[in-house]
Amino acid sequence: MPITPPPPPLSRFNLFKRFLGIFLPLCLVLAVVGGLHYYTAYSAERSTREASESLNVDLARRTIDSDIGIVVSDLMFLAEHLQRQGLVAPAREADTRRIGQEFLVFARNKGLYDQIRYLDERGMEVVRVNYNRGRPEIVPEAALQNKSSRYYFQAALSLPRGDVYISPLDLNVEGGRIERPLKPVIRFGTPVFDATGRRQGIILLNYLGNRLIHNFTRAAANIADHVELLNQEGYWLSSPRSGEEWGFMFGRSEVYGSHHPAAWARIAREPAGQFQDPDGLFTFATVYPERVALAAVRPPRQRQSTALPGEDRFWKIVSRVSNGELAATPLSFARKHLTLYLAMFFLLALGSWFLAQARYRHHLAEAQRDYEQRFRHTLENIELAAVALDRNGVVTFCNNYFLRLSGWQRREVIGKQWLDTFVPPVLRSRVERLFATMNAPDRFPSRLEGEVRTRNGQLRLIAWNNTLSYDPQGRVIGVTGIGEDITEQRRVEEELRKLSQAIEQSPSIVLITDREGRIEYVNPKFVEVTGYTLNEVRGRNPRFLKSGETTADEYASLWQTVSAGGEWRGEFHNRRKNGELYWESASISAIRGPDGEITHYLAVKEDITERKRLEQEVEERNRELARSQALTAMGRMASMVAHDLRNPLSSVKMTLQILGKSPGVEENAEARELRNISLEQIRYMEEILSDMLTYSRPDALKPEWITIDKVIAVAINLSHRRIEEFGVELSCHYHPGLPTLHGDATKLRQVFSNLISNAVQAASEVEQPRVGIDTMVELGESGTGIRVEICDNGHGIRDEDRERIFEPFFTTRSKGTGLGLAIVSRILEQHRASIRVEPNHPRGTCVSVVLPINPGTSTAEQQR
Structure with a gap:
């Protein structure tokens, strides 16, 4: 409540009504006078503005007319001067030099013309002087041009004696391009005649249009x-x-x-x-x-x-x-005469106020008494504590609600000191300072909270709204306080504050939505984990966090559970604001109102990304350990096989080769064919042994910075014999901007050589075999990489076989060990690369390899 004298409504209304009865007619008269004043000033200013615009536009027109007239006068002067001097007769060298000198002097002194030219009747330039940015010069004869085809020559030559041709104002063009900086030009031309009246050519002035535009702008400077x-x-x-x-x-x-x-x-x-x-x-x-x-x-x-x-x-x-701008005139008028009219307005208001206030003072005392009676009656009937104190702190009034709250009787309260009866000792000095501020009403608080001691010694917290009381002379005589018992409210607020702090400081994510799933609250942990602030997510559905890995059936199960009032527990793979993915475990349940209806949903979540990463790392370590153990066993077996078979195979191979080269040994065609078949089978067995050793004993990577196009080119050369053997059409395309990558060139050549050989062999089964290699930049979530796609138009791979082709010893062909793609997969794993096999359209197979530019720590890990 305001700390002001209580305004009796009747007195205020009467005072205001009397004030308006005097003030409004005077304001009406002042408004009429101001309107007439404004109309007169506006009309005069509008006429002045229109006249000024007309004068400036006409001045600009006359300036342009004057500039054109000056140029025409110069043109006619030159033409008449040359004609009178007899210089326009058929060209003589002496006359030409004289014309050039006179043009040169004229151009230097005038400074208005970019070019001054004399052209004969055939359009050939006889003399041309270029202004050359203030350094006029005569153009050599060898640089003179024929302008017979130009429109301005033809138009000027056809004019009768004394007429002038003026070209449009445009920009000068040199060599078919607009000259820079821009050079506006107007061409003025007139024909010249010899003494016999025979037409000999034209005089042509290229007038610098910048001067005309500059003069135009200066002439219209007031409206520029x-x-x-x-x-x-x-x-x-x-x-x-x-x-x-x-x-x-x-x-x-x-x-x-x-x-x-x-x-x-x-x-x-x-x-x-x-x-x-x-x-x-x-x-x-x-x-x-x-x-x-x-x-x-x-x-x-x-x-x-x-x-x-x-x-x-x-x-x-x-x-x-x-x-x-025209409508800005009233504002200008107001700025000019604002002081005058404000002074008149305030004088009228002040006079009207003094006249109306005379009646107001007459009724003030009676209205004050009436107000106090009605105010106390109101205080008796409200369900709030009401107490009135004089300026010494003595209780002069209290209502029944306050008596019930404090437990005192009225006779025990009225006339007692407020400090002695109701204020706890620890608060006494504070309340005394408060009473002292009654002498400065502006400092007295209109609202405050304080504890009141009841009869049985309990303390009740009361929120007071204070109103100071004044006597007719405007002096403070006391204070009336209306208070509400907020003891229980503060206790509940304290509990809520503790609960709020627990949620705000919780190490778990807390999220609350309405019944429609729109977010109303998230705690700081949510902001820390996701990167979204409360303002960014308020009103949105939490589904904006999803990464797409959780199925629609799982979400349907979630909503079915929580809508029925149950609790749903599970895990989400969501996306942060910066695009990173993270795992979280969630417990989601419904919040019910007093009537048992669901009003909100509560989700308590925990970021388990690190736990998932550790679990995945343990799983990968276990797989690597199992693979290492299997490879160790296979390595021992491969070593044994290689040791036991390579030496006999080498002996047999050497024997067959020696037999084929021994002198004096003749063999028929059938024996030669059998020997070649035996050698071919030995080489095939050697390849099998080599693949087994390569797969079982993978070498450590030797990474270096390489270019993918060179690696693929070498791989194609390695497969060249097979490509020619099957007659396969091979196409290779490299997209621009391919970066270098960090990898083992030898092993990557082996990867692409195997893949190209497989594609060639698959395509050889059709009538027109084709293999295409396409290399491009890949921008993925894990960073920049290089994608290599090798596609063939063969019969393709069956779906059930596509899942197993990278398994060791699995093959769909009658020949082969099934280790080629397993070795490819092993090398790509060492490079942290990925490989995917998909059907090609309309037929065939596409193998897509994505190599990261920098595999990071993969090399060290593979070496370990």
Whole structure:
């Protein structure tokens, strides 16, 4: 409750009503006066703005007209000067040099023209002076060009004596490309004649358009932020926004009409004017370059022709003031006259207030008494403790609820000191300091909590809302407190606080959802494990964490259990915010309300990723131990077989080879064939022994940084004989950007040689055997790797055989030990690589090998 004098509603209302009765009519008069003042000022400012826009646009137009007139005057001066000097007769070397010198002096002194040229009637440049960025020079004769095919030459040459050709304003193009930096150019040309009146050629000035645009911008400096120069198609020649200029030179379709179609239709149709539409206030004028040139050549009464080539060409000067800027006038008016009108407003308010307050003071005392009576009546009937104290701390009032709460009788309380009766000794000094702050009402607390001692000595915690009482002179005379017993509430809150801390500090994940499965709460452990904050997950279903490994049936079983009020226990393989996978054990149960209905679901989880990793590591160690024991036994057997069979095989092989080379020993074809078959079978048995030794005694890796394309190329060469034998078409494709990888080149060559040989042998069973090798970069969850796919178009592998092809001694062919793919699998395991066999479409088999770029610690582990 506020610490202010109690406001009697009737008195306040009467005071306010009387105040408004005086103040509102005066405000109405002030508003009418202000409106008339604003309308007058707005009309004057609007007229001034419109006149300023028109004057600036017209000034810009006259500046452009003046620039064109100056150029035309220079052109006519040069033409007449050359004609009078007789320099335009058929070219003579002396005349040409003289023309060049005069052009050079003219270009240096004027500084307006990028080029000054004299072309003969065939379009050949006779003299050309380039401005060359302020260092004019005469172009050598060898560099002069023939311009007979250019439009400006043909147009200028066809003009009668004294007429001027003006080209469009565009960007200079050199060698078929727009010159950089951009160089706007206008070409002015006029024909010249010799003394007999015979047409000898043209004088051509390349006027630097930057000067015209610069003069245009200077002339319209007052409106430079919103004035634009447009050609007749609506393309910008000059704009406050440089990115819009010269769009027609760069193939852009954006024109002025794209932004303001209705306004542009009117601007293009009318020569000049000013109008306002929903886009703003438009002021425009038109420049007709040819008409300006014609007017500069001769007065209208002396013109021999009514039009020049391109005389309908025009430029538009347009300024636009947005409606927002025009509407800013009221704000400007307010800023200018705000002080005056605020002073008048406050004077009216102050006077009205003083007049209304006179009646208010008359009723104040009576209203105060009425208020106190009604207030005490209210306090007696509320179900809250109510106590009134004077400024000395003596109890002047208490209601029945307070008496029941404290156990005292009214006569035992009224007139007693609050400190002596109800305040525990340990709190006495604090309450005394509180009473002392009554002298400074702004510091007296409106709300506080304090313990009250009951008659039997118990302490009850009361939350007080305090209101200070004042006498008619505004002095504090006491305080009234309305309090609620919050003893039990605080006890419950303390228990909840402990429970909340236990959940917040729990080493387990705690997650609470509503009945629809939307998350309402997660504890800090959830944030630590998943990386998601409470704000990121609130309102979301926990399914966003799933990695896809838990089946829909498992989720259905979960919801069926918890929806029925049971408890579900299980494990999830979920995904963290950073993409990492983790394991968690979960216990999920329902939370019921007082009516027994399920209101929420509670999930208590534990991160078991490390435990799973350790279990997997133990399992892998056990498998490695079993494999090592099996390999040890196989190694002993292989060593025995190799020792017992290799020597006899070598002896038999050597004998057969010697027999075939012994001099004087003749053998018929049948004997030779039998000897060759025997040698072939011996080599086959040697390969079997070699595979058995390789599988049973795997060598340690010798890793180095290698390139996969070289490894595959060598593997293809190793299989070259078999490829040619079966007539297989082999294609190999390497994607760009393949990185180097850390591995054993020799063992990887063995892997790909075995896989290519298998693919070639499988494809040889069809009419047009083909094998394709495709190598690319693989971006997987475990990092960057290289994927090699070897595909054939053979008959494929049966599904039941595909699961067993990597088992030792398993083969689908009549010949072979079945150790080739087992060796491949063993080598790839050493490199921490993966291999997958899938059907090829429309037929055949695809073997996909993914090699990590850096297998990490795999080498050391395999060596151990």
